[in-house]
Amino acid sequence: MTEKKFDFSIIMEDDNDAVPDDIWGGVPVREDRKGPKTIAILIFIGGLMILFQAYSDFQSHSLEDIPASEVDRLLEAPNSQTDTPITNEEYQQFHDDARESGGYLIRSIGLFISGTLITIGSINLFRLLKSGPKIATTGAGIGFIAGLYGSHLIRIASDENLSGALLLTYEIFTYLCGTCMFLCGAFSALPLINARARAALRDGSSKKVELQSNESEE
Template sequence: MSDSKTKISTHEGKENPSNSSEDVDLGFSMRMSENQPEHIPDMFPIRPDTKGPKSVGILLIFGAIFLFFQAYGDVSLHQAEDLSTAEVEMLLVTPNSQGDGSENVSIEQYQEFHDAARESGGYALRGYGLGVASIMLFVGGILLFLLKGSGAKLALSGAFTGMASGIGGSLLVKGAADTHLVGVLLLTYEITAYFCGVCMFMCAGVAALPLINARARLALYPEQKVVFKTDAEE
């Protein structure tokens, strides 16, 4: 576009009325460019958060190791046809000492419970299910530490797998306990079912954090950008 000179008219008042209508040229011009930006850049851009997903990955790795030992214990119980007398006595010392003696569990009763729990498939379901879940959480945690978006999805799937198998297996074991056990041990196996569900639910929540948080998600998926638009821009 052509340059346009800005002129300002000055009025000196009553002393010089003859110059009141004259324009004064200040000697500078203003150029208006046609390539003015229509959209002002965002002053507060969302930056990727790499520390969050890595921290979540480390937590998932430790959680997977804990689940693996729990799964190993359940698989060992499923494969053990008979428990030794020393093992059963060690398990029954604390529960039997907390009652008045009228509801003590004998070694034969606990062995019957163990056989019923094995036949119901509770140990197998919980053990193998938590084993698979621990592997998925472990691999997902490593991928998250490497800022791979698939790690969060894999860990989340593992958490739901562990939740389903853990609660289902615990309920089967609790059913066997209701039939063959009495006293404090009944409450113990009931609490175990709830505890397993709560732990896996928390694990699923932790695994989902990188997918929910905008900055963490941007670190996992750099090609996805979050843009805020006003009503006038839509």
């Protein structure tokens, strides 16, 4: 009788070990390590682009007077498409109003924080850490709010001073900024939503726990 009980306990242990830890809706989920790493590479590139835009906005905020040659280059294409060209003085006034409203500075600071968090989050996601998508999604949310608000302030300045194609450009840029940050946030959150990707993620302390348990067994 004791021998039968011993055999039965071994069978039960083997059956329990065969059941995957991550089960969704009663169906075993297989880990997907490739998907999260691909997303990590994409949002890493996005984070670098956001940091570049933040640096560009900071330069615009720091620049008091735009050189006449630079203004001529910026206005060349828009003025060729309208009967009422924008003068250098009007564009300079737009630049001054945008700086005074804080639009460039708000967008620069917000996008810098956003780009930094997204870059850090992408690195952690590539290492398959659960903190990665959470950090990146938080960064995308900050960039979405700051980017939209800063772009809105700049667009108000453009409404008061510009016209034609250039006015439309700043209006489109507002929606483009919001759309890009939304997509970046959606990609960042995808590993937390997808069951197979989520099964591949682990806590940062898991390796330490395994090492400690192995050392204690030895």
